[in-house]
Amino acid sequence: MKICALTMVYRDYWALSRWYAHHGAQLGPENLFIVAHGADPQIAQICPGASVITIPRDDFANFDRNRAALLNGIHAGLVQAYDWVIRTDADELICFDPDRYNSLVQAFEKNSEFPVLTALGFDLVEMPGDAPLTEAALFSQRTNLGFSGHYSKAIASRRPIEFLLHGVRVAPRRLDSFPFAMPRGLFLAHLKYANRAVLDAVNKVRMDIANRDAPGLPGTGWSEADADAARFHDSFAEKKLIDWDKAEQKAFDTLSVKPARIEKSAIVKTRALKLPYRTRLPARFGAQG
Template sequence: MDNTKAKVAAMTMLRGDYFYLERWVEYYGRHLGRENLYVLSHGNDPEHRRIAEGCNVINLPYDATRYSFNQRRWQMLSLFTSGFTRYYNWVLCGDVDEIVAVDPAVSDSLQDYLMRFGETKAPRVITPFAIELVHNPGLEPEPLEGRNILDVRRIFRLNANYAKPCITRNKITFGPGGHFASEKEGYLDPDLYLFHLRFVDYQMTHDRLAVRKEQRHIQSGDLAEVDRKPTGWDTAWDSYLDLSRKTPVAETVDFPEFRKEMVEGRHPKNDGAFWMMGGGRSSDVYRLPERFAALF
């Protein structure tokens, strides 16, 4: 690692999503220091500044048209991320409902874990293994308020789509959503996990997806009115309801065959301009071991 640079920065962009920002700031502030967090506030929201006090808040004008919004957003995040690698050894960029953590059996410090690499063996980009939390109200009835998320929500499914190449030490270009990137060589870290929190609570999921559906309507038109294919946001509520009724089949984070499929199935997109992990989604759900409960 380069001792002329700071260690690790984390960056996200959001509109609203106060619950997720509170958890994001608390977690990454504890591990990296708030002075190394960058919050891009879409719409110059004073509540973002309040929650992210001590962080670097960058205000962006609100675009009500949402014209090519996701593409423009990730083009901008790519440029910010690439620029910050000139001053940080590692830059972590992701959505506000995503938390990257190291297995507590391996390390209690995300920063120390990332800085363990020597200069000659560090990968250019790190991809964590994806854990998509799914709230089953019948099995996990306790509210999130005042609790660590992983105290009361540990049911998950495997979803390779959220194994994002989100930690880099070099110039990078992300594809829309950050699911794929320009880096050809893939490194799936053995002990890092990306916890995707979109489905972490029944009522929050319902309310948030209703907002996203309206945004999708503004951006691309309603499915019943325009000729377009449904996206994951269009079908997310039905997907969540199906998953939320399932019972975990095992308590584990050990999935060697799934990891193998992800690595061996790594493939190019857009004629090789981007690369992403292979693999798919599990039909079953699982439960995180107890040791993860204190993470966040």
């Protein structure tokens, strides 16, 4: 089975290095495609063997809409050459439960009857007292997490389809019948909060973009990125800590069913529910990330 992964990045070097190391180990570096938002030779240095596509960085009007249209076009082209195209942000890793699959490829092989796969998402979080990160596998160093409806996203397709607002846009006549598939044991790890030092630097870039004078810029998650991160950490610390088996079961039972089917935009996506507990990754995940 031929699987590739696609992302877009601007200077988020730490997250990109993790994205490359993780997906390169699972799929092969030659099957990774990175859209560079502005010329940046450092991306090729971080990601040897990957394909880097450079686009201009000179107009931020309608940033999210134009970014989605660009990636949807590249995604549709890659589907002609691959059985599956994985698509995430650079700070997102698609990982798997080793008790259910022996590789990421096997996870897709076992779920190939579906046109689109959605992963159960979680925020991986650096906690007070965590040691500084090294180049070792990330999941052996950061284990605290909270499952998230917002980050339980459509992450791969085996045919051309428009990814939008963390879901997919379908033909209006298929809105009620389009299959929603969240395979058990397939996860999206969101790394935004896994490295506090890097988060501070990335937030400065996000606030610079979102506070410009142009239409269609990202919302308060970017324009007030520092305050948004502070609210997240406060909320996370207050959540009840429960064991992985119970937390994963509860999150899967809640988010794998009854997707949002939005009539106005014909989008099928996970419900963006907030879950009131946190947990820790089991040691068996330690080789990933």
